[in-house]
Amino acid sequence: MTRRIPLLLGTAALAAAAIGPATAGAATTLTGTVGPGFTITLKGPHGAKVTSLKAGSYRVVVNDQSAIHDFHLSGPGLDKTTAVPFKGKSTWNVTVKKGTYTYVCDPHKSMMHGSFSVS
Secondary structure: OOOOOOOOOOHHHHHHHHOOHHHHOOOEEEEEEEOOOOOEEEEOOOOOEOOEEOOEEEEEEEEEOOOOOOOEEEEOOEEEEOOOOOOEEEEEEEEEOOEEEEEEOHHHOOOOEEEEEEO
16 A cells, blocks of 8 residues: 655745756855865866866865965955964855966965966
């Protein structure tokens, strides 16, 4: 014997389901990581290193894993950084424009750096 259980959704649940990330234009998430050793990376949603992006809005989640490093992202109209003693996670909503952007650890910028272009 199969029992059927009705699924009831209130209006708020229906509205939330209809607006999901695809229809609401949710920002693509990029992940920046600095430390715990002398490494710094910026990766896209599928784990590949970011080398180029299209102009637009992005969410950047930074995992700062060392109190001796910072994660500094800069380029046309953008200058965001974590503080050197900070260790933890930061989330930034950023808009990138055409040009070149860099990410560095300021105290170790000669060896901890990367860049990407925006078209």
